[in-house]
Amino acid sequence: MSLAGAPEDPEGKMPELRSITPDDISQIKAWPSYGDGFEQMDYALREKGWLDEFRGKPNTWIYASVFLERLIGFCLLSKTSEREAEFRIALHRDWLGRGFGRAITLAAVDKGFRELNLCTISLIVRKNNPRASRLYERVGFLPIGESIHRIHGQDIAFIDMVMTSMEYGRPLGKENL
Numbered sequence: 001m002s003l004a005g006a007p008e009d010p011e012g013k014m015p016e017l018r019s020i021t022p023d024d025i026s027q028i029k030a031w032p033s034y035g036d037g038f039e040q041m042d043y044a045l046r047e048k049g050w051l052d053e054f055r056g057k058p059n060t061w062i063y064a065s066v067f068l069e070r071l072i073g074f075c076l077l078s079k080t081s082e083r084e085a086e087f088r089i090a091l092h093r094d095w096l097g098r099g100f101g102r103a104i105t106l107a108a109v110d111k112g113f114r115e116l117n118l119c120t121i122s123l124i125v126r127k128n129n130p131r132a133s134r135l136y137e138r139v140g141f142l143p144i145g146e147s148i149h150r151i152h153g154q155d156i157a158f159i160d161m162v163m164t165s166m167e168y169g170r171p172l173g174k175e176n177l
Contacts, residue, residue, distance in 0.1 A: 015100055017063040017107050020074055024064040025051050027071055034093050041126075043152055044090050054078055054088075061116070065091075065104045072100055075108045083119040085112055101132070105139055113168045120165070124149070124158040136161050140168065 028051060033042050044050045051074070054060045059079035065072050073091035080086050087108060091101055112118045124147060125132045137143070141161040148155050 013068065015065050015067040015072060015103050015107070017065055017075070017104070017111065020051075020062040020064040024071055024074070025055070028074060028090075031092050034096075038093075038129075040156075041090075044088070050076065050088055050090065059085075061111070063108065063111075065100070065107075067095075067100065073104055075104055077108060077112050077116065077118075077121065079118075080122070083117065085116070085118050085121055087112070087121050087123045102135055102139060105135070109139070109163060109168060113165045118165065120162060122160065122162045124160055127157040127159055133159055133161075139163075142167070 028045055029047065029049075031045055033039055051062070054062060054076050057078060060076060061078075062074060062076045064074050071092070072095040073089065075087065075089040077085040077087055087105070089101060089104055089108070091104070109121055112121050121141075123136065123141065125136060127133075127146070133143075141163045143159050144162050145160045147158050147160050149158055150156075
């Protein structure tokens, strides 16, 4: 699958994924709040957030996303069964809305299916984040239901989505680019 439509700098560079380091984790935990109605997602970046929850967990791969030598985000794939994994992503607030979520998602999905030999990658996205839901659908995730998860004492509504290795690699229609 190509990263058509993903952001590039004038020299044609794309964001890259590499294994996350302790220095990356320290930087991420110091990132500013999302603001603009997305403060509810700040927990993913903080102490006891995703990095603490998944670091050291068996069969979990956490990647830093770097663009022009700057840490712009991170993502992870964590196995939920033999050939299935859950995907999560977080971007620095200054890099939101610029196409990097798409590029990082596509790169992580590619790693999952090609390098980790997964059959299924799933994710959950907050129902009150339609922009992210559309992004995931455009890259090939299909909604399969809804769920409620308790986060910091609050029940949060999510859309459950999935992509299989059979769907991965199929050409995306024009509406998805």
